[in-house]
Every structure is written in structure tokens, then in C-alpha cells.
Amino acid sequence: MIVLKDILYKVAIESVKGSTAVDIKKIHFDSRLISAQDVFVAIKGETADGHAFIEAAVANGANVVVCEELPSEVIPEVSYIQVKDCREALAVMASNYYDNPSANLKLIGVTGTNGKTTVTSLLYQMFKTLGYKVGLISTVVIKVDDKDYPTKLTTPDSLTINSYLKEMNEVGVEFCFMEVSSHGIAQHRTLGLNFEGGVFTNLSQDHLDYHKTFAKYRDVKKRFFDQLSKKGFALTNVDDKNGNYMLQNTKAKTFGYGVKNLTDYKVKILEKSFSGLKLNINGTEVWSRFIGDFNAYNLLAVYAVADLLEVKDIENLQNLSQLKPVEGRYQHHMSSTGIHVIVDYAHTPDALQNVLQTTNDIRSRSEELITVVGCGGDRDTTKRPLMGKIAGNLSTKVILTSDNPRTEDPDSIIKDIEKGVEPQDVSKTLSITSRQQAIKTACILAQQRDIILIAGKGHETYQEINGIRSDFDDLKIVKELLDQLNK
């Protein structure tokens, strides 16, 4: 049994009603999960206020309620802990409850608009091949060494993070690589974690539905670096215009990486093709199977982190050449008749621009670049015309289609994207609502050596329409269609 006062260590308490010497079982912030002797944390959310569920939580057996405002009627058998911010309190309690597991391994957080999944997954892969026990908390999967767990969020809530870190402690994981999203930072999901290092990849427009302005989005990301301790490192992409800004107030030791600016970790791109990249990293040549300039940044970040964690240089570079591409991130497939297919998770204007520029750098001008792209529903609407403009400018043919419309009307999302397509690009742009049909049209249009880029969903194996998820896998579908068409 755990005693309440033990999990309250370092929680900023405003007032207490009842005893802190009571035994507790679990902590939950959802009243529906509460059983006898659990602690209920009343979070003020985006769509609901947890304070409205205090009564339900107590009815389900909660013997402790953590809240920002005390209910008008308190029950004598229940302990009420009033705090300033329930999400902050939850993060501190989660860490106490699981015995501060982030202190028992080296935790590296990677933040930025694009590249988080790629960098964390490659670090996991590299450290595994070096023989370490490794953890990964990413958008695609959570890994406790070799064991996989599904995940819905990029950065889970603080209770979930701490429970996986505890499991990592139990199996002797030494390094954990974790994606840190802006929602995660804003909602204190990573508060109180003992980070050995933080990495900033880049910043461009995204998530304005949540953060409202770009400045607010940027400053939330910066908070992650403000919270790093002086024993850790902060590594930033100095070629990004916000790269140095991120490190302005950090106490951690600071390092830079980049292609254009002189800094601690440098990469030169020597050759690029659909087979990979030849790079010179800090004076040593290395071949990698990754495509695209942006992956030179990702690989350099991986090298720099391994170096900062004092993994031997030579092993790093040998390892870089053996790393395998990450699912749905510029995933390349060649059909039996020589049509190139690229499936990529680019769902922001900046990511779409990067993948299209990268592809144009590699392709010869006689080949067509056919882009199939859409935008998700119920998310940042301002990026839609921007993505239409970019797709039109940088492709030879564009098929606008649905991504995950969620609860929105798919055709009105496509209309928003169409608004950004510039007049000179209209004639090469088609709109086809069904993603399956859009991919099929791209397959019919493509000839040998042409390139079909299917952007937006990457590794996802579903499509969400009208709030219902059904099976949908871009790569699987395009392969099947090309086979059916004998292409």
C-alpha cells in the first residue's frame, strides 16, 4: 500500500481537508476508471472540467480528491487536496507514485515540428544494435526494450509516461528516447521528468488550432529547454531560425548541429539519390539508406546525441550506415515496371515542401511527380491553402483528396486546400474525395520512372471519416493497385 502523503512530496499544495495518512491504490484523472481507495485528479480540460466528475469519482470509491476548487460539500471520509494546477500536481504525483523512474535511466526528449519520430526511432534502433537495453516513447509505438505497446498520443499523459518508465527500470533499460510534443509541454505531461538531454529539430506552422499563434507555439516548445537541468545537454538545429532562441534560458550545456552554419556537429551532403545519401559528418564520410536533405539533419542529430551520450564515434558512424528507414517516413517502393512510390507522413506545409523539394532534387525533369495529398479535419485549418499552394508549385500533377476528415465534411476540407492552388497550377490539379480513388488515378497516370508521392498519413493504417476509423494503408493500397494495373 502507498500512503497519500508520500505521493504529495513536492506537490504545490494550497490547502488540505482530511488526512494525508490514508492508504491509496491508484491515481486516475478519469472518474470512470476509479475504484475503491483510488485518488481522483480533477483536470480542467479542453472539452470538460474534471471538477464536474468529483461526485462520480467519489461514488466509484475515490478516497482522495485532488482539485483546484474544493466542492461546496465535502465528505468526511474523503481527503481533499487543493492545488493550483491539477495537471502539474498529476505529473509530480505520477513521478512519486512510480518512484521517480526517470532518474534511473538516461532520458532524452526530442521536440520540434518535424523529425521527432524519425530521430527517436533511429536512436532506439542504433542503441539496440550497440547492445543496450532501450526504451522508446513515440507517435508510432512505445517500446520497453523488445516489448511493443500501442499508443494514441505522441507524448502520453504523465501517469502513462511514468508507468512505462517504471517498467523500463524493472527490465534494466539504460536509455529512453522520447518525443516531446507541444501539447505535451503545454499540458505538463513531461513536467518533473529527469531529462539527460533535449533536442530541437525545427519549427514551422502547426497546431495553431490549439496554440492560437505561432509565437505561443514557439514559446511552449522553448519551455521544454527552460526546464532542463544543468547536468544535461540541449542540442539545437542552428540552421532553423528559432534554433538559438530555444536555448536562450536553458541551464543545460548547449550544442548545435547543422548543414549551413558553423557549429559543433556539421554535415555535408556529398551525394543524393533514391538509393540514399552520402554524407560527411564532422570530417568522416558515411553512406546511409535515407533519402532527402532533411534526413541529413535527422542523421546528424542521431550522431550528435550518441556522441553526447559518449557512445564511441567510430561505432556511431558505422551504425548510421546500417540504420533502416522509419515506417511511413519517406518510405520508397519501386513497382515492377519502374514507377517510384513514396509514402510520407508530411502533414504540415513545411514537411510537404521538404519532401517535394527533396524529390525534385533527385528526379530528372522528364519524369512526372504526381502528388496525392489532403489535410486532416478538426485540426489547424490555416495550413490547408498553404499545402495546396506548395503541392501545386512543386509537383507536375496534383490530386487533392481526403486525409482523416474526422468529423468535418471531406469536400469542404478539399475546397479549403484548393483555395491555395495558384492560377498557373490549377490545370494540373484534380480533386477526388475518395483517397482510394485518388491513389488509383495516380497509378493510372504514372508511367515508368515517374514518381507518385502519397503524403499525409505515412505509417497510419486507418482513415477516420465521420468519427469512424476504418482500415486504410497508403503503401498497401498503392502496391495492390499497381499490381492490378500491371504497372
Ligand SMILES: CC(=O)N[C@H]1[C@@H](OP(=O)(O)OP(=O)(O)OC[C@H]2O[C@@H](n3ccc(=O)[nH]c3=O)[C@H](O)[C@@H]2O)O[C@H](CO)[C@@H](O)[C@@H]1O[C@H](C)C(=O)N[C@@H](C)C(=O)N[C@H](CCC(=O)O)C(=O)O
Ligand atoms: C486537446 C488535447 O490535447 N486533449 C487532451 C486532454 O484532453 P482534455 O483536456 O480535452 O480532456 P477533457 O475531455 O476536456 O476532459 C477533462 C477531464 O475530465 C475527465 N473526465 C471526463 C469525462 C468523465 O466522465 N469523467 C472524467 O473524469 C477527463 O478524464 C479529463 O481529465 O487530455 C487528455 C488526457 O491527457 C488527452 O487524452 C487529450 O488528448 C486528445 C485525445 C488529443 O487528441 N490530443 C492531441 C491533439 C494531442 O495531444 N496531440 C499531441 C501532438 C501530436 C502531434 O505533434 O502531431 C500529442 O502529444 O499526441
Ligand SMILES: Nc1ncnc2c1ncn2[C@@H]1O[C@H](COP(=O)(O)OP(=O)(O)OP(=O)(O)O)[C@@H](O)[C@H]1O
Ligand atoms: N528534420 C526534418 N525536417 C523537416 N521535415 C522532416 C524532418 N524529418 C522528417 N520530416 C518530414 O516530416 C514528416 C514527419 O516526420 P516525423 O514523423 O519524424 O516527425 P514528427 O515530429 O514525429 O511529427 P508528428 O509529431 O506529427 O508525428 C516526415 O514524413 C517527413 O516528411
